Amino acid sequence: MAVNLPTPNPRDLHPVPGVRLGIAEAGVRKAGRRDLTVVTLAEGTQIAAVFTQNRFCAAPVQVCRKHLAAEAGIRALVINTGNANAGTGDDGLARAGATCSALAQQLGLAATQVLPFSTGVVMEALPVERIVAGLPAALADLAEDHWLQAAEAIMTTDTVPKAASRQVTIDGRTVTVTGISKGAGMIRPAMATMLGFVATDAAVEPALLRALVAEAADRSFNRITIDGDTSTNDSFVLIASGQAGNAPIAQFDSADGALLRDTVIAVAEQLAQAIVRDGEGATKFITVQVDGGRSAAECRQVAYSIAHSPLVKTAFFASDPNLGRILAAVGYAGIADLDQALIALHLDDVPVVVRGGRNPAYREEDGQRVMKQSEITVRVSLGRGSEQATVWTCDLSYDYVKINADYRS
Amino acid sequence: MAVNLPTPNPRDLHPVPGVRLGIAEAGVRKAGRRDLTVVTLAEGTQIAAVFTQNRFCAAPVQVCRKHLAAEAGIRALVINTGNANAGTGDDGLARAGATCSALAQQLGLAATQVLPFSTGVVMEALPVERIVAGLPAALADLAEDHWLQAAEAIMTTDTVPKAASRQVTIDGRTVTVTGISKGAGMIRPAMATMLGFVATDAAVEPALLRALVAEAADRSFNRITIDGDTSTNDSFVLIASGQAGNAPIAQFDSADGALLRDTVIAVAEQLAQAIVRDGEGATKFITVQVDGGRSAAECRQVAYSIAHSPLVKTAFFASDPNLGRILAAVGYAGIADLDQALIALHLDDVPVVVRGGRNPAYREEDGQRVMKQSEITVRVSLGRGSEQATVWTCDLSYDYVKINADYRS
Numbered sequence: 001m002a003v004n005l006p007t008p009n010p011r012d013l014h015p016v017p018g019v020r021l022g023i024a025e026a027g028v029r030k031a032g033r034r035d036l037t038v039v040t041l042a043e044g045t046q047i048a049a050v051f052t053q054n055r056f057c058a059a060p061v062q063v064c065r066k067h068l069a070a071e072a073g074i075r076a077l078v079i080n081t082g083n084a085n086a087g088t089g090d091d092g093l094a095r096a097g098a099t100c101s102a103l104a105q106q107l108g109l110a111a112t113q114v115l116p117f118s119t120g121v122v123m124e125a126l127p128v129e130r131i132v133a134g135l136p137a138a139l140a141d142l143a144e145d146h147w148l149q150a151a152e153a154i155m156t157t158d159t160v161p162k163a164a165s166r167q168v169t170i171d172g173r174t175v176t177v178t179g180i181s182k183g184a185g186m187i188r189p190a191m192a193t194m195l196g197f198v199a200t201d202a203a204v205e206p207a208l209l210r211a212l213v214a215e216a217a218d219r220s221f222n223r224i225t226i227d228g229d230t231s232t233n234d235s236f237v238l239i240a241s242g243q244a245g246n247a248p249i250a251q252f253d254s255a256d257g258a259l260l261r262d263t264v265i266a267v268a269e270q271l272a273q274a275i276v277r278d279g280e281g282a283t284k285f286i287t288v289q290v291d292g293g294r295s296a297a298e299c300r301q302v303a304y305s306i307a308h309s310p311l312v313k314t315a316f317f318a319s320d321p322n323l324g325r326i327l328a329a330v331g332y333a334g335i336a337d338l339d340q341a342l343i344a345l346h347l348d349d350v351p352v353v354v355r356g357g358r359n360p361a362y363r364e365e366d367g368q369r370v371m372k373q374s375e376i377t378v379r380v381s382l383g384r385g386s387e388q389a390t391v392w393t394c395d396l397s398y399d400y401v402k403i404n405a406d407y408r409s
Numbered sequence: 410m411a412v413n414l415p416t417p418n419p420r421d422l423h424p425v426p427g428v429r430l431g432i433a434e435a436g437v438r439k440a441g442r443r444d445l446t447v448v449t450l451a452e453g454t455q456i457a458a459v460f461t462q463n464r465f466c467a468a469p470v471q472v473c474r475k476h477l478a479a480e481a482g483i484r485a486l487v488i489n490t491g492n493a494n495a496g497t498g499d500d501g502l503a504r505a506g507a508t509c510s511a512l513a514q515q516l517g518l519a520a521t522q523v524l525p526f527s528t529g530v531v532m533e534a535l536p537v538e539r540i541v542a543g544l545p546a547a548l549a550d551l552a553e554d555h556w557l558q559a560a561e562a563i564m565t566t567d568t569v570p571k572a573a574s575r576q577v578t579i580d581g582r583t584v585t586v587t588g589i590s591k592g593a594g595m596i597r598p599a600m601a602t603m604l605g606f607v608a609t610d611a612a613v614e615p616a617l618l619r620a621l622v623a624e625a626a627d628r629s630f631n632r633i634t635i636d637g638d639t640s641t642n643d644s645f646v647l648i649a650s651g652q653a654g655n656a657p658i659a660q661f662d663s664a665d666g667a668l669l670r671d672t673v674i675a676v677a678e679q680l681a682q683a684i685v686r687d688g689e690g691a692t693k694f695i696t697v698q699v700d701g702g703r704s705a706a707e708c709r710q711v712a713y714s715i716a717h718s719p720l721v722k723t724a725f726f727a728s729d730p731n732l733g734r735i736l737a738a739v740g741y742a743g744i745a746d747l748d749q750a751l752i753a754l755h756l757d758d759v760p761v762v763v764r765g766g767r768n769p770a771y772r773e774e775d776g777q778r779v780m781k782q783s784e785i786t787v788r789v790s791l792g793r794g795s796e797q798a799t800v801w802t803c804d805l806s807y808d809y810v811k812i813n814a815d816y817r818s
Contacts, residue, residue: 089766324531357498
């Protein structure tokens with residue numbers, strides 16, 4: 001079902017020196033699937049992360065924040081699918097902590113050097129004993145070239161594993177940026193999506209890494225929506241192992257800093273778009289561009305209003321150029337002093353609306369032609385400023401309902 | 410498909426002296442259906458209305474506002490289905506005005522004494538000539554007991570006509586309140602829904618009528634949502650013909666004023682709930698109550714977050730007590746300092762969540778029992794104040810997608 005999203009070729013996923021990944025079957029929710037991932041990080045690795053803004057954030061998110069604040073030097077991640085350990089109260093915190101302790105013990109680390117991540121069903125107790133029992137197999141599987149296997153092991157309703165990788169030259173060294181992500185529903189990240197991991201072997205100063213993870217999230221995962229439901233578990237992690245041996249990058253306004261930033265953002269954007277392409281039930285990939293706004297924030301507000309409208313999304317599913325639904329979503333986006341007489345709307349290259357009304361030259365068959373495509377750009381011009389914003393989303397199909405009605409059964 | 414919503418019995422719909430309704434086939438969009446309604450109002454009738462907050466409000470909404478502001482004394486309404494005359498720019502305004510002029514001419518009125526209402530497809534030109542050609546038949550059909558016929562003639566994707574009626578004694582006179590509504594999709598009224606008309610023969614002072622239409626909208630149509638899409642055409646009209654002969658009601662804090670207010674609100678609430686019961690594809694009627702908030706506004710914010718979540722709505726459709734989705738929606742409702750450890754959740758009488766985690770005594774089969782019902786109450790306690798709010802919604806089913814994917818074909 002995924003829209004123009006092939007399974008990555010393992011040969012295209014460059015290993016990141018200093019980062020090893022191991023996968024195992026722990027039987028967290030279902031038997032016979034690899035649902036446990038351990039990632040180990042070489043000594044000296046820098047890490048930065050952003051998490052969901054959902055106030056009902058999951059236990060692993062709370063433990064991650066605590067362990068990052070302890071500044072003991074993160075050396076391992078433990079990731080399970082099948083159970084999100086969210087809405088689980090104090091018991092959930094204890095179970096996330098116990099998972100970290102068990103992995104720390106086997107690696108000779110402190111528990112605060114381990115970050116836990118969980119995805120899957122909400123409000124059920126995390127089966128810690130099964131995860132702990134699976135750790136030795138995951139550790140035995142550790143290898144630098146297991147990115148694709150890890151991308152598979154973090155899937156829930158995803159239909160395609162998501163990974164991206166690039167190499168650039170920095171300070172005379174080949175530097176790699178490789179990442180994976182998952183997520184197909186409960187997707188409207190308010191910080192990052194559940195889950196994205198990007199690693200580089202570049203050496204980067206800690207403060208710059210924290211700035212970069214926030215900027216990359218804002219320009220990738222924070223621009224997508226599938227159903228408007230912000231997850232309890234969203235986490236986006238950026239890892240810099242430093243093994244490339246370059247002089248540590250301390251600012252973006254150097255050539256090397258700019259190149260690393262662009263590369264990380266490009267990988268994050270590809271991973272974020274992959275989540276939309278594999279959105280639950282998705283048959284179309286939609287880019288919503290809003291320009292002519294007084295601020296980027298109001299452009300984003302209008303773009304999300306369009307991208308969240310069930311009526312707009314079902315029209316895309318039906319390939320029906322019922323474009324008045326887009327105007328309605330612009331109108332209720334909450335811009336109090338919007339003047340409808342200034343609005344223009346394009347569907348790809350087709351000017352549909354001018355000055356707030358139907359373009360006299362618009363022909364239904366032109367709209368129909370664009371709506372039948374698997375990739376469509378909606379462009380709304382607000383006519384009141386020079387700012388713009390872009391959001392990516394997908395359509396709403398029978399299969400979205402089917403997948404979410406059947407999810408736990 | 411409508412949830413516990415029978416077709417009204419015409420004998421239960423009391424005529425309102427001074428208000429006559431006539432219906433005709435105008436062929437606005439489809440042949441062979443009654444799609445045009447004219448309502449005439451006796452001299453001296455007071456009228457007040459509230460309209461959509463959508464900035465892309467439709468041409469008829471703009472004309473209504475202009476004609477109400479002219480204070481010429483509204484004497485007639487003209488309502489078509491099949492075409493919403495929205496997203497139509499200046500041409501749409503001209504067409505709505507021409508419809509009013511044509512009816513005004515036949516009734517010997519000024520155009521500003523007529524209010525136009527349109528519902529149906531957005532962004533297509535209103536076929537004024539067909540509506541004007543249908544007016545004589547509608548006028549010939551005028552009668553005080555045609556409320557049910559009018560309720561049928563304003564339907565779009567509605568499956569059941571919606572009407573409600575009550576009688577009370579005020580100032581020694583029998584006073585009637587009768588109303589109709591329509592709407593099944595693009596429903597998240599930000600003022601009133603498209604369309605609601607309530608009439609009484611009580612005499613009411615104009616200022617009080619304006620206060621009452623706002624309060625009734627806020628306590629009925631502004632508490633419902635089907636898909637979160639605020640329509641371009643929402644209109645709620647309250648008519649007081651004064652024919653009951655009571656002393657004009659000038660304030661709510663008299664016994665008569667309070668009784669009229671309660672009666673109008675009860676009728677409006679029944680009409681608003683009828684819209685949800687007949688929501689596109691609805692199989693369940695859901696009441697979302699949020700209490701323990703610091704303000705009614707934050708309770709409403711949380712209630713709408715739950716009521717708009719596609720994941721929550723598909724879980725209701727599936728009768729699956731996947732209640733973590735409700736917690737997630739509480740968490741992303743935008744209450745910045747919400748403490749998840751204080752949250753409680755009930756499903757009807759079943760305590761599911763206590764102190765932010767799963768109630769140890771909760772059994773899946775108890776949740777399952779409630780979820781299988783056709784009427785369900787979700788109650789969330791925020792544990793931070795004493796305010797509350799209620800919102801009514803429905804589930805999200807295959808048929809919602811089907812109806813909206815097929816709407817124009």
